[in-house]
Amino acid sequence: MTSPNFHTVDIALAERSYPIQVGTGLLGTADVYVALPKASHAVVVSNTTVAPLYAEALLAALKPRYANVQLVTLPDGEVFKTWQTLNQIFDALLSEGCDRKTILFALGGGVVGDMTGFAAASYMRGVPFVQVPTTLLSQVDSSVGGKTGINHPLGKNMIGAFYQPQLVVCDLDTLKTLPTRELSAGLAEVIKYGPIADMAFLDWIEAHLDALLARDPVALAHAVRRSCEIKAWVVGQDEREAGLRAILNFGHTFGHAIEAGLGYGEWLHGEAVGCGMVMAAHLSHKLGLVDAAFVERLTQLVKKAGLPIVGPQLDAKDNAGRYLELMRLDKKSEAGDIRFVVIDGPARASVRGAPDALVREVIDACCAG
Amino acid sequence: MTSPNFHTVDIALAERSYPIQVGTGLLGTADVYVALPKASHAVVVSNTTVAPLYAEALLAALKPRYANVQLVTLPDGEVFKTWQTLNQIFDALLSEGCDRKTILFALGGGVVGDMTGFAAASYMRGVPFVQVPTTLLSQVDSSVGGKTGINHPLGKNMIGAFYQPQLVVCDLDTLKTLPTRELSAGLAEVIKYGPIADMAFLDWIEAHLDALLARDPVALAHAVRRSCEIKAWVVGQDEREAGLRAILNFGHTFGHAIEAGLGYGEWLHGEAVGCGMVMAAHLSHKLGLVDAAFVERLTQLVKKAGLPIVGPQLDAKDNAGRYLELMRLDKKSEAGDIRFVVIDGPARASVRGAPDALVREVIDACCAG
Numbered sequence: 001m002t003s004p005n006f007h008t009v010d011i012a013l014a015e016r017s018y019p020i021q022v023g024t025g026l027l028g029t030a031d032v033y034v035a036l037p038k039a040s041h042a043v044v045v046s047n048t049t050v051a052p053l054y055a056e057a058l059l060a061a062l063k064p065r066y067a068n069v070q071l072v073t074l075p076d077g078e079v080f081k082t083w084q085t086l087n088q089i090f091d092a093l094l095s096e097g098c099d100r101k102t103i104l105f106a107l108g109g110g111v112v113g114d115m116t117g118f119a120a121a122s123y124m125r126g127v128p129f130v131q132v133p134t135t136l137l138s139q140v141d142s143s144v145g146g147k148t149g150i151n152h153p154l155g156k157n158m159i160g161a162f163y164q165p166q167l168v169v170c171d172l173d174t175l176k177t178l179p180t181r182e183l184s185a186g187l188a189e190v191i192k193y194g195p196i197a198d199m200a201f202l203d204w205i206e207a208h209l210d211a212l213l214a215r216d217p218v219a220l221a222h223a224v225r226r227s228c229e230i231k232a233w234v235v236g237q238d239e240r241e242a243g244l245r246a247i248l249n250f251g252h253t254f255g256h257a258i259e260a261g262l263g264y265g266e267w268l269h270g271e272a273v274g275c276g277m278v279m280a281a282h283l284s285h286k287l288g289l290v291d292a293a294f295v296e297r298l299t300q301l302v303k304k305a306g307l308p309i310v311g312p313q314l315d316a317k318d319n320a321g322r323y324l325e326l327m328r329l330d331k332k333s334e335a336g337d338i339r340f341v342v343i344d345g346p347a348r349a350s351v352r353g354a355p356d357a358l359v360r361e362v363i364d365a366c367c368a369g
Numbered sequence: 370m371t372s373p374n375f376h377t378v379d380i381a382l383a384e385r386s387y388p389i390q391v392g393t394g395l396l397g398t399a400d401v402y403v404a405l406p407k408a409s410h411a412v413v414v415s416n417t418t419v420a421p422l423y424a425e426a427l428l429a430a431l432k433p434r435y436a437n438v439q440l441v442t443l444p445d446g447e448v449f450k451t452w453q454t455l456n457q458i459f460d461a462l463l464s465e466g467c468d469r470k471t472i473l474f475a476l477g478g479g480v481v482g483d484m485t486g487f488a489a490a491s492y493m494r495g496v497p498f499v500q501v502p503t504t505l506l507s508q509v510d511s512s513v514g515g516k517t518g519i520n521h522p523l524g525k526n527m528i529g530a531f532y533q534p535q536l537v538v539c540d541l542d543t544l545k546t547l548p549t550r551e552l553s554a555g556l557a558e559v560i561k562y563g564p565i566a567d568m569a570f571l572d573w574i575e576a577h578l579d580a581l582l583a584r585d586p587v588a589l590a591h592a593v594r595r596s597c598e599i600k601a602w603v604v605g606q607d608e609r610e611a612g613l614r615a616i617l618n619f620g621h622t623f624g625h626a627i628e629a630g631l632g633y634g635e636w637l638h639g640e641a642v643g644c645g646m647v648m649a650a651h652l653s654h655k656l657g658l659v660d661a662a663f664v665e666r667l668t669q670l671v672k673k674a675g676l677p678i679v680g681p682q683l684d685a686k687d688n689a690g691r692y693l694e695l696m697r698l699d700k701k702s703e704a705g706d707i708r709f710v711v712i713d714g715p716a717r718a719s720v721r722g723a724p725d726a727l728v729r730e731v732i733d734a735c736c737a738g
Contacts, residue, residue, distance in 0.1 A: 040704040083452055094523035099703050122491075124700045125518060125529045126609070149494060154463035160494045161530060240495070331493045334468050335409040 007221070009228045020144060020168040020232070022225050024217065027107075027132055027171040028057030030064050036166055037128055039101040042066035045089055045116040046107040047076040050134050053177055058107055058132060066103070070096060074112065078265040081111045081151045083159075089119040100124040103166075109135035109182070110142035110269065114160070117148030121163035131165045134174035136186025136220070137270050140193075140227035143168050145235040145248075151264060155329050156256055162240055170228070172220050184306035185270025187212060188251070190223050191301055192277060193230045195294075196247045196341075196349040201226055202301075209304055246332060247349040250341040251277030254311070257326035261314035274307030275366075280341060282362045283354060289344040311367035319367055320360040376590070378597045389513060389537040389597050391590060396476075396501055396540040397426030399433050405535055406497055408470040411435035414458055414485040415476040416445040419503050422546055427476055427501060435472070439465060443481065447634040450480045450520045452528075458488040469493040472535070478504035478551075479511035479638065483529070486517030490532035500534045503543035505555025505589075506639050509562075509596035512537050514604040514617075520633060524698050525625055531609055539597070541589050553675035554639025556581060557620070559592050560670055561646060562599045564663075565616045565710075565718040570595055571670075578673055615701060616718040619710040620646030623680070626695035630683035643676030644735075649710060651731045652723060658713040680736040688736055689729040 009020040026032050042062045046055050051073045062069045072092045074085050093102065104127060106116030113131050120129035131143035149160020175183070187205075190212075194202025204222070205212070211219035231248065238245040255276030258267055267275075281295045303309050315322035324338070332339040337353050344350050378389040395401050411431045415424050420442045431438045441461045443454050462471065473496060475485030482500050489498035500512035518529020544552070556574075559581075563571025573591070574581070580588035600617065607614040624645030627636055636644075650664045672678050684691035693707070701708040706722050713719050 083456070087452070090521055090528060091523070094521060094527060094698070097698065097705060099705075100700055101703060122518075122528045122530060124527060125516065125531050147494065149491075152459055152463060154460070158463060158493060159459060159491045161491060162494050329463070329466065331469055334470060336466065336468075 007225055009225060009232055018164060018166055018168070020170060020228050022139075022170040022172070022221060022228065024172050026169050027054060027174070028061050030061045032169055033062065033065060033130075033167075036065070036103060036130065037101065039066060039103045039128075041068045041070070041096065041098045041102040042105065043070050043072060043093060043096075043098060043102060044105045044107050045072045045074065045112060045119070047074045047112050049076040050108040050112070054107060054134060054174060058105065062105070068096070074115070076111075078111055078151070078269070081115060081264070083150060086115050086119055086150050089116065090123060093119075093123055098123075098127075100127055102127050104129040105132055106130070106143075107132045107134065108138075109133065110138045113138050113143050114148050114157070115150060117146070117163055117165065118150060118160050121148055121161035126163070128166045129163075131168040133168070133170060135178055135182055136175055136224070137182070137189055139170040139175075139224050140186060141189040141231065143170070144228055144231045145245075146239065155331075156259060156264065158331070170224050172217055172224065175215060175220055180306070181268065182270075183213065183215070185268040185274075187305040188270040188274035188277070188302070188307055190227050191298075191305060192248075192250050192273065193227050195277075195281075195298065195343045195347065196250050197230045197234070197347050198226070199347045201230070206301055209301070213306070246339070246351045247341055249332060250343070250349055251280050253327055253330055253332065253338065253340050254279040254323070256330055257314070257323045258312060260326045260329070261322060262312055267308070267312070271308055274302045274305065275309060275311055278302055278309045279311060279362055279366045281343060282366055283340055283359065284342040284344065286358050286362060287342060287354060289342055294343070311363065313368055320363040323363050324356060324359060376594055378594060378601055387533060387535055387537070389539060389601070391508075391539040391541070391594050391597065393541050393586065395538050396423060396543070397430050399430045401538055402431065402434055402499075402536075405434070405472060405499065406470065408435060408472045408497075410437045410439070410465065410467045410471040411474065412439050412441060412462060412465075412467060412471060413474045413476050414441045414443065414481060414488070416443045416481050418445040419477040419481070423476060423503060423543060427474065431474070437465070443484070445480075447480055447520070447638070450484060450633070452519060455484050455488055455519055458485065459492060462488075462492055467492075467496075469496055471496050473498040474501055475499070475512075476501045476503065477507075478502065479507045482507050482512050483517050483526070484519060486515070486532055486534065487519060487529050490517055490530035495532070497535045498532075500537040502537070502539060504547055504551055505544055505593070506551070506558055508539040508544075508593050509555060510558040510600065510617075512539070513597055513600045514614075515608065524700075525629060525633065527700070537597075539593055541586055541593065544584060544589055549675065550637065551639075552582065552584070554637040554643075556674040557639035557643035557646070557671070557676055559596050560667075560674060561617075561619050561642065562596050564646075564650075564667065564712045564716065565619050566599045566603070566716050567595070568716045570599070575670060578670070582675070615708070615720045616710055618701060619712070619718055620644075620649050622696055622699055622701065622707065622709050623648040623692070625699055626683070626692045627681060629695045629698070630691060631681055636677070636681070640677055643671045643674065644678060644680055647671055647678045648680060648731055648735045650712060651735055652709060652728065653711040653713065655727050655731060656711060656723060658711055663712070680732065682737055689732040692732045693725060693728060
C-alpha cells in the first residue's frame, strides 16, 4: 500500500466479508486493487460529472491488472436511475464481449453505485463489482451494505437486488470537488447514525460540524469511518433487512414521500432524509418516546448542516393525505400499513406503525403552509 | 393432501431447501400450498396460452389463503422474454400496491418461469415465488434450480439472477394439453440427464420413449421425477455454477448458437438442445472421449424423440464461423474461449475448450449443406 493515509473497516456478512477502505489518495493507487479477482475485462461505470474528474486515474490504476479496461459514462442524476440507463451498461458489456468474470467498478455517487451494483448482480446472473463512491452520501451510506437497484415510475428503488461488492474504496480526496449542497446531503446520513446507534457520535458531529462543512480531512475521515462502522455492524447482523437493518431508514419514510411527491431529483435524497428525520423525531415525540428537547436538538443540527427542516407542500387540497398515500407505497409498508422508524431512547430506534391522525398532525406541523 | 398421486423431491441448497412436488391433480388443490409463507397479496403470472387453461383452478386454490389474488397475463413466446414484458409484471405489482411479502406464482413454461422468477428476485429486492411449470421442459429443467432471467438483443438469458423458489409444483395433468412439438422439446432435456449422470436412466428412456410420446402418465411421472432428482443433486452441490452445474448445459453451447443465429423462438429451446447434444456428442468423439456407437445411439434417440439432428445453416458464406462467433458470446465463454460440455465416459461429463478447427469439422459434419 503506497498511500500513507488509510483505514480499513471490515463488513462481516454470513455469506462473505469485504473491506471498506477509507483514506486519501486511494482511487488512483494500483495497490488498492491487488486482492480483487483476476479477469480479462474491467469496466468502470461513471457519469458525465464524475468521469472527467476521476475516471482517468482509476483506469490507469486498473490497467496493470486487467487486459481490457473500459469506461461507460452515464447521464448524471436521479432521474436517470432507470431501466433505460441500466441497459446502457448491459449494451456496453455485451457489445464488448464481457464474460462472467468481468469486474465492474462504480465510480460516482449513489445513483451510479446503485445502478452499477444492480447491473453486476444481473449481468449473466452475477459478476463481481467494486464501489468507488465519490460523494459523502455514498461513502457513508449507499456504497455499504449491498442494496442495489433502479427506480420505477411508481416508486423509488422498487427494482433491485441485495448484492455485495468485493471492496469499497472511499477516497476522501473526491469530497474536495463535491458541491456544497451534496456535502450537506451526505451529512444527513452521517447525522442519522447518532440517534439510532451512537449518541457519543452525535455529540462529536455537533462539535465538529463546522469542520465537516469546511471539509477538514481529519474530521471527514472520522465521520466516514464511524458511519461505515455503524452501518457495517447493523448490516452484518441483518443483511436482508428482516428486522434490525430497517433502523437505517430513520427519516426515510417521510423522506421518500417528499422525493416521490416532488419528483425524483427535485430535492436531493439527503435533503429529503434530513427533513424526514425532523418529521420522524416529531412523530417519536407525539408517540411519547422522546422529549421535546431531543426534537429541537436534532432539528437544529439538521438545519446547521445546511438541510431543509420544513417539509414541502405535496398537495394543495390535502397535503397530509398525499404524504400518507405516498408512504403507503413505501417498500417498508406491509399490507398498506406504513412502518415508521422512530427513536425510542438514546441511540435506540425501532420500527412501528402509527395512527393516521397522529401522522397527519406531524405532517401539518412540519410542512410549509 | 387430497391428491392421491404425488411424489416429493427435495432440493437441498446451502442457504435453504425447497420441495418439488410431482403428481396429478396438484395445481388446483389448496393443500399443496399450505406450507407457503403468509401474505396479503398473491399474484399469478401466466401467458395468453396457459392462463385460459389453468389460471382459474390455481386462483381458486389460492383464494382461501391470500386476501388479494390476481392474474397477470403476458404474451406467449420466447420473443417476449424481454425487459418490456418483465416490466408488465412490475407495473401490475406496483399499481396494486403489492408489498415485499407478496408471493408470485409462475404458471406456464420456461419463459413465464424465468421472467416471474427474475421479477420475484428483483421486486423490492426480493419477494417469494412458486414455480407451477406446465410444460415438460420446464418441469424437468427450467423450474428447478433457481436460474431466472430475460434475454437481451445481444444474448439469451444475459440478464437475470440465481433465485430459488419456495416450492415447485409439477402437475402432470398439464402435459395433456401440451403441443407435440413441445413434448419433444421437453424430452431433449430428459434425455440429457442420461449421458451426463445416469446411463440406467438413458436405458429406461430408450425403453419407454413410445410411452412418453404417448403421454403415458406413469412413464411421464418417472421421467419428471428422475430428471428432477438428478438436477436437484447437481444444483445442490453447485448452486451458482462454479463448476459441476455446468454439465447441465450439455448440448446448450451449440444449442444457444442455433437459437441466437435463427432468432429466438424459431426453433424451440429443446429442439436446439436436442440437435446441440448430437453436435456435442460428435465433438466428444472427435476429441477421442467416446466411441462412434455412443454418438449413433444418442443421435437415434434424439431423432426418435421427434427432435432435429441436423443443425441449420446460420450463414451462407461461413456457417461454422458464424456458429463460433455466436458461441463466443455464450455466458460460459471465458475471455473468448468457448467452453463445451463433453461426454468423457459413461454418465460422466466435463467442461473443456476445443480447437476451432475441430469445432468447425463438427459443425460442417452436423449442419445442413
